[in-house]
């Protein structure tokens with residue numbers, strides 16, 4: 145039996161407004177999985193998931209792909225963490241695999257200001273991959289500070305704060321099967 149979370153039953157939270165449904169996400173993931181499989185056919189591909197937000201997306205996406213690939217994860221601290229000085233991004237868990245001469249696809253949950261991704265791209269480029277591209281579930285151009293190339297996009301969203309499908313608010317809501325606008329007020 146499929147274990148479905150009924151959003152209406154489980155989350156009466158009026159802070160949540162569904163923006164992208166589970167069906168829309170599934171259709172988009174299928175489309176992206178097919179496109180990536182076609183474009184990387186015959187190439188040595190490493191999918192790099194950025195912890196923790198991209199986990200749901202990368203698992204679903206990878207299962208829609210029909211080419212061989214390796215999977216690895218990296219974790220970075222965000223510029224808005226309270227644990228360190230503002231503006232600093234650093235790797236807190238590095239890749240296990242060497243990406244030198246491999247085709248690398250970074251899989252992100254959301255590209256917002258682009259600061260984290262910009263740092264990640266600069267860092268991974270020094271390891272001389274054969275190619276380095278980005279796939280994100282959500283893209284928010286309106287909040288961009290740093291220009292970053294995004295090859296594969298799920299959904300373009302306006303300047304709103306979203307949760308679900310891996311995205312959290314204070315570590316909650318990651319397991320929602322839809323993406324919702326979240327009112328933080």
Ligand code: 5GP
Nearest residue numbers: 255256257258259260304305306307311312
């Ligand atoms: P950046 O601003 O560097 O592009 O994104 C940094 C991180 O901030 C993202 O990976 C994500 O974890 C978090 N973030 C940015 N915008 C949102 C949002 O609308 N909702 C949630 N839940 N997290 C976000």
